[in-house]
Amino acid sequence: MSEFESKLSQLRACLQQRGIQLWEEPYYLQDASTSSDSAMNNLAEELSRELRISEPSCRSALTELQNNALRKLAARRQFNETGIATFYVRCVDSEGGTANRLEVKCALKELGVNLQRQIAEQLRLNEAGHVKCISAGRVLLPEQTLETQGLKNNQHLLVIVTQGNAQGETLYGRIRQIQRDVEMIVDSGHSFMELEDQDGNAMFLPPAENRALLLGMGLCEKARAALRREHIDEALLLFLEADEKFSNCNSKFLEAVDNYALLNLDIVWCYLCLKNITQLPDAQRRLDICERIFARSYGENYSRLYELKGVNCPERAHIMRLQLLQGIILFHQNRPQEALARLETADTALKDLKVDPELMLLLIDMGYSESDARLALRSSNGNVEQAVQFIQQRHQRRQAAQLGSQSERELSNRLTQLQLGNDWVHPRSVCRLMELGYERPLVMEALRRTDNDLGRSVDLLQSHAGELRRNLPTTTAADEQMLDTLGQLGFKLPMARAALETTQNDFHRAVDFLLKSFSSEQELVNVIDFISTLTSRTEDDEASTSAFPAASPSRLVLAKAVLAKASSEIEVYSAFKRFNEDLADTDVGYLDLTLEQEERVLNEYKQLLE
Secondary structure, eight states, X not given: OOHHHHHHHHHHHHHHHHTOOTTSTTTEETTTTEEOHHHHHHHHHHHHHHHTOOHHHHHHHHHHHHHHHHHHHHHHXXXXXXXXXXXXXXXXXXXXXXXXXXXXEEETTSBHHHHHHHHHHHTTOSOGGGEEEEETTEEOOTTSBTTTTTOXXXXXXXXXXXXXXXXXXXXXXXXXXXXXXXXXXXXXXXXXXXXXXXXXXXXXXXXXXXXXXXXXXXXXXXXXXXXXTXXXXXXXXXXXXXXXXXXXXXXXXXXXXXXXXXXXXXHHHHHHHTTXXXXXXXXXXXXXXHHHHHHHHHOGGGHHHHHHHOTTOTTHHHHHHHHHHHHHHHHHTTOHHHHHHHHHHHHHHHHHHOOOHHHHHHHHHTTOOHHHHHHHHHHTTTOHHHHHHHHHHHHHHHHHHHXXXXXXXXXXXXHHHHTOGGGOOOHHHHHHHHHTTOOHHHHHHXXXXXXXXXXHHHHHHHHOHHHHHHTSOOOOOOOHHHHHHHHHTTOOHHHHHHHHHHTTTOHHHHHHHHHHTOSSXXXXXXXXXXXXXXXXXXXXXXXXXXXXOTTSOOHHHHHHXXXXXXHHHHHHHHHHHXXXXXXOSSTTGGGOOOOHHHHHHHHHHXXXXX
8 A cells, every 4th residue: 555545545534534525615615616725735734733644745635635526526416417427447457556547437227348348448458348347345247237236426446357468368267267167066966065164074055055155165265276376356356256156145154154254354355455445345344244253153252262272273363364454444444543453453463373484394394284384383382292283183083074974975965966956855964863763765754844853853753654654755666778778888787776766767867877976087987988989880780789778769869968968077077177276285274374464464554553
């Protein structure tokens, strides 16, 4: 943040607190349509002493604020007369520096794409779609009107340009590729991405919410990878996309876990890195959300967190970042005493979180990753022996949790393949009732009827087991001709029989079931090679060797259809490889903040306050 921007921010907040309006008398003479030098000089002299800045600098900043206010008044009059709104656009380049400041005019009833076109024209860009407009924490949609998206006259916009040079073009393509990959992985039906708590215990949600949360978390992971590379523009766009996905989740669930809190914290951090003061109201809103969720998850003054994980827990890094950002917001609101107090709290936390570089190297030499070493040293207050113990115990807890929830994961995958839709049952509830000795079909029927109420399900199983059994769907035996078909396509008969029975002899669903049941990509490749051999045979060979029932399509057509499905599955594996390319090599990478940038920002704002 430049010194002049700092002065503008302080003065703006001070004028708002005092109710001073620079576009009115005595500071602006309406009749003469000119500024009053004497009144402005007197105000500059008064405020320079109060804010401890030089009088010439204060006068210059006041003139800038007055001119801005007059431009907004003119824009307001124009809007009232013509309906044309004025937007103040701040563009940033791929390194986060300021590229351009623009004034753009567009009617609120116009589509978002028309605003993008106007900005693209002023920036001399070929593609309007490569202009990403951000307002109040949302990326504007091109197919909706500005009015329906909440835009107003005299609004400030942040624009990230994803075209203009080779790196910008790569950003545009990269964002689209990441979105496609995450959606492909989540919708594939594989277990590439699963919900877990910090200890590795499986978490289960209804399908729609599960999908929304996985999409959001997948985008968050890629955004944090971009942050580690200091590609702030890419990170912000991905975080805002993730925020849109999270909005489809139950608000009560989001308020109960810290994922959504950390997302809001990361978005505000991106605003700061891009020096984007115009999004200050959205930043305040997001920090309030973060603090509220932290209080609910961690307890008042983080008492529950410290009781469970100790006062040296790695979550302190995020708490420190929250305190730092709150201090910066207070600074820009011209509340210097509160800002200084919050920044000093953050400074104390930062000193506690610093680790000895020599101890880091010692643990790395022992074979531990840099991330594990940093988190362990913070959690053990610099004690190497305790740090090693911390890493080992955390790994043991994860292994035990994952092993303990294996049956629940397998059942969840089976239910997903069955596509139960609105009849979704909670896998953990199924396992718990089966442990009491009840049969799985009866348990699932009871849970469906009670909407996953465990207590009412037990009552049904105890008192109405006979009635539940009578209403169970009949078990369907595998169709022998379909079974023979799947065998000729290269699938193992036991798995093919299970697939047909599970899908009630729906051939195409059975193929999907089988393709998703492979434990490795190589098994899938083997089937593709086998089917490719079949498709290379001539129709004459097919006519003489076909063992398919007369009602089935020809073997060649059927084999090609299955081959297309298998090839789609290979694309999912490729998407997953791309997704993992730059992710952290630890399951708690989101906790591993080096805090180097935070320290630089903290020192910068402390100097501004001094």
